[in-house]
Amino acid sequence: MYGFAWHVSGGPSIAAFLAAGGAVTALLSWLGLIRILRSDLRVLNSGAIGPGLDRPRPRRALLVYYSLSGNGGQAIERVARGLIDAGYQCDDCAVRPREPGRFQFPFASVGQFVRIMLGALFRVSTPVEWRITPRDRDGVRDPGRGEAGGDGDAESDPADHDLVVCLSQTWMLGVSAPIQGLFESQRGRALFAGRDVAVVNVCRGSWRRSQAQLVTWCGEAGGRVIAVSPHVNPGREPMRLFSLFLFLALGPDRWPAHLQGRWLTPQFLPDEDLVHLEDLGRRLAGRPVASDDEVAR
Amino acid sequence: MIGGLLDLFRLPPARIAEALALLAAIMVAAEYLRITLLVVAPRSRFVHLACGLLTVVLQPVLLAQVLYASIADHPERAGINAALVAGLYVVWYLAGQSTLLVRRDTQGADLGFMIIGALITFGTGAVAALLH
Numbered sequence: 001m002y003g004f005a006w007h008v009s010g011g012p013s014i015a016a017f018l019a020a021g022g023a024v025t026a027l028l029s030w031l032g033l034i035r036i037l038r039s040d041l042r043v044l045n046s047g048a049i050g051p052g053l054d055r056p057r058p059r060r061a062l063l064v065y066y067s068l069s070g071n072g073g074q075a076i077e078r079v080a081r082g083l084i085d086a087g088y089q090c091d092d093c094a095v096r097p098r099e100p101g102r103f104q105f106p107f108a109s110v111g112q113f114v115r116i117m118l119g120a121l122f123r124v125s126t127p128v129e130w131r132i133t134p135r136d137r138d139g140v141r142d143p144g145r146g147e148a149g150g151d152g153d154a155e156s157d158p159a160d161h162d163l164v165v166c167l168s169q170t171w172m173l174g175v176s177a178p179i180q181g182l183f184e185s186q187r188g189r190a191l192f193a194g195r196d197v198a199v200v201n202v203c204r205g206s207w208r209r210s211q212a213q214l215v216t217w218c219g220e221a222g223g224r225v226i227a228v229s230p231h232v233n234p235g236r237e238p239m240r241l242f243s244l245f246l247f248l249a250l251g252p253d254r255w256p257a258h259l260q261g262r263w264l265t266p267q268f269l270p271d272e273d274l275v276h277l278e279d280l281g282r283r284l285a286g287r288p289v290a291s292d293d294e295v296a297r
Numbered sequence: 298m299i300g301g302l303l304d305l306f307r308l309p310p311a312r313i314a315e316a317l318a319l320l321a322a323i324m325v326a327a328e329y330l331r332i333t334l335l336v337v338a339p340r341s342r343f344v345h346l347a348c349g350l351l352t353v354v355l356q357p358v359l360l361a362q363v364l365y366a367s368i369a370d371h372p373e374r375a376g377i378n379a380a381l382v383a384g385l386y387v388v389w390y391l392a393g394q395s396t397l398l399v400r401r402d403t404q405g406a407d408l409g410f411m412i413i414g415a416l417i418t419f420g421t422g423a424v425a426a427l428l429h
Contacts, residue, residue, distance in 0.1 A: 023322065030329045035399040038336040045402035121349045123342045173335070173348050208332075208404050209348060213339040241409030 041212060041228070044199075049283050050226035051290035052196035057162040059088050059285070062132070064191060065167040066095040066178040068105045069247070071268050072202045075231065076167050078274045079200065082281020083163075084139040091161065092133045092141060093191065095178050097126045103178070106251030113248065120172035125180035128188070163284060164195045166218060170203035170210040175217075183217045193222030198284055200277070201230040202269065204244045205237070226287060229280050231273045235265025243267065306359075308367035308378050317381060320363065321388045327356050328392040332403050352407055357414030360385060361421035368425035375426045379419065386415055 035042075044050070061083050067073035080090045097103050103126075107113045118124075135141050168179040175183075182188035197218045201207040207230040215225050233240055243264040247255060260266060269277075305316040331351035338344040360382050367378040393406025 027325065027329075030333070031396065031399045034329065034333055034396050034403060037333065041336060042400060042402055121346060123345050173352065174345055205409055206352075206404065206407055208402070209335040209339070209345070212336040216339040237408035238412035241413070 038212060041215060044215070044225065044228040045230070048227075049287050050224075051288045052162070052226050053194070053224050054289050054291075055162065055194065056159070058160065060161050061088050061090050061163040061165060061284075062093050062161040062191065062195075063090055063165050063167075064093040064095065064130075064182070065165075066128075066169075066176055066182075067167075068103060068169065068176075069267065070252075071233075072167050072169050074274070075200060075202050075269060075277055076165065078277040079165050079167075079198075079281040079284075080135070080139060082278040082283075083165075083285050084135075084137070084281075085278075086282045086285030088163070088281075088285050089137060090135050090139065092135065093130050094133070095128050095130045095182050097128055097178050097181070099126060102126060105248070106254075107248055110249075116177070117172050119177060120174055123174060123180065124177065125184050126177045128178050128181040128185070130182070130188070161195055163198070164192055164218075164223060165198045165200060165281075165284070166192070166214060167200040167202065168210055168214055170201060170207055173206055173209045175210045175213045179214070183221065189217075189221035191221075192218050195223050196284075196287065197223035197225045198227040198229070198280070199225055200280075201228070203230075203232055204240060205232045207232065224290075227280065227284060229277065231269050231277070233265060233267060234270045239263065240265045306363050306366065307370050308363060308374075308381060310371065310374065313381075317385070320360075320385050323359070324356060324385055324389040325392040327351055328389055328406070329396070332393065332396050335403075353410040353414050356389060357417040360414075361418040364418060364422040365425040368422060369429050372426070372429040375422070375429075379422050382418060382422070386411065386418075 061080075063076050063080055065072055065076045067076070080092075083090055102112075103116065104112065107116075133141050166179075168175045171177065174180070182191075199211060199214045199218060201211050201214065203210065211228055211230055215228065218225050233244065235243065244267065246264065247267045250256075255267070256264065302319075305312060305319050308316050328351075331348060334344050334348050334351070364378060364382045368375045371378070390406045390408065390411060393403075396403040397405045
């Protein structure tokens with residue numbers, strides 16, 4: 001078509017104009033596609049808390065998480081604090097790999113880091129176990145009362161918890177291997193069935209795919225995702241990425257704190273994010289109930 | 298025709314505008330594809346691998362090849378060609394950021410991994426400049 005236009009016009013100008021017009025049209029169409037894909041995530045990322053399931057609310061939340069460096073653990077702790085302040089009781093469901101040596105922090109070697117990154121790129125999960133540890137009304141954990149079950153996979157009756165807060169970090173764009181392992185377990189998926197779910201992502205900087213994965217898997221497991229809260233480490237690139245690699249290699253004990261701020265970026269969420277997470281907990285406690293039409297959607 | 302098209306990946310001075318237009322189109326398409334795929338098929342290993350490759354591998358390796366070949370062909374233009382490739386990185390970044398105009402939660406360009414990619418590209422260019 002462009003060649004014909006070129007020939008007819010006797011020059012490049014018309015053909016170039018048509019080509020440019022075609023390119024702009026293609027770009028705008030593609031941007032339109034990006035806008036409409038997974039519009040559910042766009043709505044959730046606006047910050048609103050969606051209506052929850054119309055079911056009895058024992059005002060008890062299950063906190064499902066895996067934390068390697070403590071950043072995710074700190075985040076889930078603040079959500080718990082907000083929930084407890086609003087009158088909820090919380091139970092911890094800390095996910096642990098059955099092969100703890102595979103995921104050491106700090107990393108034992110460059111090879112271990114490379115294996116984990118390649119595993120994350122090729123979506124290799126890991127078998128996991130978990131333990132549901134109740135907290136008292138002040139939010140203090142009582143490990144002695146934890147339920148582990150015969151093979152380490154504790155079950156949770158949907159009647160026990162009306163809300164699940166699920167946290168994952170991002171490993172090479174996707175959900176971390178232990179959390180993926182949880183969702184590949186039938187008993188793991190059962191933790192979400194029939195409950196409202198809030199998804200929290202904590203990462204260096206890329207949460208979009210790990211959020212999409214977590215929201216999708218929670219929904220497929222029978223949960224109703226009503227809120228998302230993605231959080232990134234503070235700082236600017238590229239030092240944020242390089243700082244992460246250094247932190248994973250050195251760990252908190254050997255981290256050169258005197259270089260933080262000048263060259264290195266912090267590896268834990270800033271205070272404003274932690275305050276936001278605590279507020280999220282309070283808002284989740286007061287979430288509305290969905291109508292039949294909203295549940296059907 | 299194919300040969301003529303492939304020649305553009307060597308930044309020929311006589312056809313530099315066409316070469317840059319083609320490479321810029323590839324950079325924009327690759328970035329839009331990456332951002333599109335991030336929320337598609339969450340269980341698919343293939344899609345996830347594609348996202349990873351489009352985040353830090355394919356574009357830097359392509360531009361490394363372009364830079365190496367262009368310097369090999371015209372060593373006197375090493376600086377100019379490096380600047381042109383740097384301009385393509387800017388196109389890549391702007392493509393990612395442009396998605397924020399239609400949707401705030403796309404996150405835009407991943408600058409951290411882009412800079413990792415730039416190390417691959419310009420490291421290769423430095424080797425080319427030393428060898429030729």
